[in-house]
Amino acid sequence: MNMQTAITMTAAETALVDGYTAQIGELPGEGAVLSARDTLLADLRKQGLPTRRVESWHYTDLRALLRSVPAVDPTAFAQRVDPLVAGSSVLSVLNGKADTKGAPAGVNVRSYAESLVEGVAAADLVERDADDAIGRINGSFVRDGFEIEVAEGTELEQPLELQLVQSAGQSHTRFPVTFGANTKAVVIERHLSVSAAPSLVTTVCDLILDEGAEITWIILQQQGDADSHLAQVNFDLGTNAKLRLFVINAGGKLVRQEVHGVTTGEGSDFKLRGINLLGGETHTDVTFTLGHDVPNTTSTEIIRNVLLGRAKGVFQGQIRVAPDAQKTDAKMACNTLLLSDDADFSAKPELEIFADDVQCGHGATVIDIDATHLFYLRARGIPENKARAMLVNAFVDEIVEELEDEAVIEPLEAIIAAWLETHA
Amino acid sequence: MAAVQETIDQVALIDVDQYKYGFETKIEMDKAPKGLSEEIIRFISAKKQEPEWMLEWRLEAYRRWLTLEEPTWARVNYPKIDFNDIYYYAAPKSTPGPTSIDDVDPEILKVYEKLGIPLREQEMLAGVKTSRIAVDAVFDSVSVVTTFKEELKKAGVIFMSISEAIREHPDLVRKYLGSVVPTTDNYYATLNSAVFTDGSFVLVPKGVRCPMELSTYFRINEKNTGQFERTLIIAEEGAYVSYLEGCTAPQRDENQLHAAVVELVALDDAEIKYSTVQNWYPGDKNGKGGIYNFVTKRGDCRGKNSKISWTQVETGSAITWKYPSCILRGDGSRGEFYSIAVSNGHQQIDSGTKMIHLGKNTSSRIISKGIAAGVSQNTYRGQVSTHRRAENARNFTQCDSLLIGDKCGAHTVPYIEARNASAQFEHEATTSKISEDQLFYCLQRGIPEEAAIALIVNGFVKEVIQELPMEFAVEAQKLIGISLEGSVG
Structure with a gap:
């Protein structure tokens, strides 16, 4: 500029x-x-x-x-x-x-x-x-x-x-x-x-x-x-x-x-899975653009964010569908657990569609831990901090599980657990 | 459903060039010279017999405007506007200001008659309409008549043109004007502050539920004029008002500019419902002509538990740049935005809303339905944000786009900004074309394709139509059908 x-x-x-x-x-x-x-x-x-x-x-x-x-x-x-x-x-x-x-x-x-x-x-x-x-x-x-x-x-x-x-x-x-x-x-x-x-x-x-x-x-x-x-x-x-x-x-x-x-x-498929564990003073931005340039391609994007401390998180996602890229199927979701009043999260999920025979959608949510989920666990005798950790873990683990290969999943789960341990 | 049948009939009746309000009326006009300068602003201010402070306010805005650059972030393309090639003031010679209905130039009355806008109170009372609507009719730069003023006065409601209000209630205007959209707000709002000519002023006093629907009807008639309306609505503690706005313009090959500012103020427990059916001339099927519509609309939920609801049906204009917003300042306040934006031909729409959560326990709801046909571009752009201390903010957003034909574009650009852990934001957006199953179902039952599309589209926008006052809902449904005319095949 x-x-x-x-x-x-x-x-x-x-x-x-x-x-x-x-x-x-x-x-x-x-x-x-x-x-x-x-x-x-x-x-x-x-x-x-x-x-x-x-x-x-x-x-x-x-x-x-x-x-x-x-x-x-x-x-x-x-x-x-x-x-x-x-x-x-x-x-x-x-x-x-x-x-x-x-x-x-x-x-x-x-x-x-x-x-x-x-x-x-x-x-x-x-x-x-x-x-x-x-x-x-x-x-x-x-x-x-x-x-x-x-x-x-x-x-x-x-x-x-x-x-x-x-x-x-x-x-x-x-x-x-x-x-x-x-x-x-x-x-x-x-x-x-x-x-x-x-x-x-x-x-x-x-x-x-x-x-x-x-x-x-x-x-x-x-x-x-x-x-x-x-x-x-x-x-x-x-x-x-x-x-x-x-x-x-x-x-x-x-x-x-x-x-x-x-x-x-044609026939190509893209999947983006993101886990952003943000604590302390970090500013972390994931910016994504995808051009569906030819017909019959698919994509899904799921981003999960956990924010603690004074962290700032950003997700920008843009899906473009070119004029002739009919039969595109694109879905994007960005879910955020905002666990601190000092943290903040901004999302800008964009769709730019130039073809009509497509299925495109995006969803974005920002919430705190669900009180009823927490209550369910507390009612079963699980202390609050542990219950919270379980729920946060479940929120991101869903993504890791998609890797299917245990040899890869295990060390990643260990890293997530260690991060939650030190930050939560 | 009768309304659906009506839409189908409308669609079936009308030809490809479908804009039915495109007629022009020859009326002798009193115009300011072309172009924009301090002299022109002084001229407008003098014509309106404004107090000195108002002139100063305008001049300050103008000086600021000179330092600003035209924004380019919206997804709309148009040739650069020559702001010196526009008439900023045009008033019918015969009716230079608000007057009683008997003194209005019969030619102007004919215009409104043709548009189907009731200006004669007795006609409305004759039982043609089931409910009564008070109308402020703005013709180019002036308000020509405001109906039901006396009756509203009895209820304590002030409803008049803003020019009159500046003269008759200067303290009220001074208190609220620019308090929601400051003169420094943005390029077009600043321009409007400098040159605005007319619009409506509404004040509903404490505890009063406005006894009838209020409405303003804007008509651009004169060639090469810009229309700069300014509307200010205040609902005091516990008051309620429902306000409607309609707009049309003649069919011309040149583009014309409309830059409006609308400010709403809701005090404690007050509610304002603002509905727009925007049907400015959209240009012809080759993209020639049409209105450039650059509008700043904002509501301030200043009091606790106040509520502002925007409903808009956007079918006209070559270019629309419009984001009716709510500032949720009062604790427990609520903002709503319901929108149907239909674009066809070469129309470009970049519209949406802003919900700014500042108070505690505020909530907002956004339902936006975009329909793109022809070679048009239809963009939803919206922002939802919370302040760090805005506890328990809630938002639900749904924006769906429907594409008809493979030459148009539908875009969604939401900005979601959460700064408080207790915020709960949900946003959903989808884009698709009309379901082939649904279309097949209709065709199979002997409904022609175009009528079937109108039927499906009406189903798609139903959630928003339901928010409109009844008279407008039927009108809006017809409009949508008309706007999509010629979009198939």
Whole structure:
């Protein structure tokens, strides 16, 4: 927006712009990659960080919320942890540095730093739209990540864990992932923080699912109380492809997880399941857009939010149905348990429909724990705090249960239980 | 159901270009020069013999307006409006202000007769209508007549044009004008504050239940004029009033601007029911002409246990930008919004409501039914928010969209903001097309397709129609049928 051009830069904006000048010599890639970075940074400098005047950032005023940007810390140390699900293949990114060792058979992995150096990554480093602050920051500073190709017909027996461990400073990574035709896999994108020092982590994942691929992608974000986490997943679903995306937020101070998808093949199906466990001072935003671009595609989205303390939660969901995308079936629900008077939650579920033969709907609720449910449990001798915990747990567990695989469900349930234990 | 049959008949009767209020009447007008400036505002103020404070109020709004930019967030597209190419004041020469019915230019009376608006009290008493309605008739920039004034006066109700009220009850107007929609509110409201010409003023005193329905009928007649109405309704403690608003305009190739501000104030235990049937000229089937309708309507439930209910049937206008809202300030207050928005041809509607929960134990209910046909775009945009100290706020929202044809669009953009753990918000939205099963059922019984669609649509909007006063409900049902004419095939 042109109104922002005249505004003086905030500390965070200055830190980003100055940081770019300081790092430019060591960021991988030259030529086209460098000029793509320059363009993104020039836009960032010109437009500044988005404010609430920018519609897609209405509830997350990044300019006000991102108060500072931690300096790049080359001495910070992080190491691998055990995978969430025993037996998983692990590809780790430690403080932004990718390690390509550990890929299972049928999965071809190379470091994104190489793509940057070779220049092929230049085509990726573009903004989604004029308000794409995450793409802009990530694209300017991206140093590493994985370029992953899952060969046609590959069925992974065990989950593949992308483990991002951060101790301090910044990391900016990208993950272009192509799932070949008829592949089956469970991928866990896990964000951890191993120190109390603040960090800024940005990631962009570009997922392409070819015909008939069936993928479960789980984002588990457990960063520290001082961390900023700006992430974006873009996906494109081919004919009959199925993507189940689970987003679980249980950490971070300032979190924005964007999910943007299009269905480009008929018969494709998308499921988004979100659990946002928000406590303390966190500000967590899940923003989702899905374009049903071709006929006969389906999607369902269910987001469950639990808010405690002084947490602020945001869900924005937009379903677009293109003019010829007849027979689209899209349903979206956002349910929130607001358990504290100091917490607040804002939702903006949007439908944008240009075809008539469709079934689209969305629902949104905000409530406290149901007094009759509580009474039922209390009447059976369960103390109030325990009864409340049971009800909150049941509210989110329903979503986890959809994963069906006990090996994945159990550790996630343990994380949810531990979070409720410490926060409730 | 007789009403349904009536709708079917209406649909069957009317041709493709269906706007039946599109006639123009040649009446000699007294106009201000084209364009907007402080001089024009002084001119309007002088014409209305306004006190000095009113002029100052207008000028202040105008100066502020000059600093504002036109909002672009709504999902409507239209060429930039040249605000200097509009007449801001146009009054019939023969009837430059409110007068008694016998002094109104017979040509103007004919207009209202043609529109089916009863202006002669005796006609209404003759038993044509079962209940009586007091009407304030606004023709371009002036109110030409207000009926039943004397009878209402006996009950203590003040019902007159706002220009008269500014002269006769300056203290009341000064107390309430701009207290719900301040001059600083938004681009169009600020413009309206500077140049508003007429509208209605209603005050229902403490404990009075207004003995009849009040209504204002707005007619834009003159070419290139903008209509800037300003309505102010106050229901004192325990009072009740039901108010209806209707609007039409001639069929023209140019677009015309209508920017209204409506303010409602409900004190303790008062109730205001505000119904609108908006049927401005929507433009022809190629999207030429039509009214740009940019309206700010807001009700303030200022007292405890007060209630404001908005019901709107939106079938006209090329562009609609309208969000009748409730500020639920008083403890236990209640806001309601019932809406049917029908768009056909090239119409664009961006409409909805805001329910702002500030007091304790407040509740609100939103029922919105959007029907899109032709190549129109129909957007529901609504906000429900609670203040941090607004305990036990309740909201229920349901917005359903029906799509007829594959060239139109229906959109839903709700904003839900909860800031208190005791808030309970429920929001539901659906979009679909007319069920083939239902259509098949009707067709099979020999009901032609278009009539069958009208029948199904009437079922779809029934919840809202029921909220309208009886006379309007029938009218609204007809209108919906007419608006959808030509949408099949």
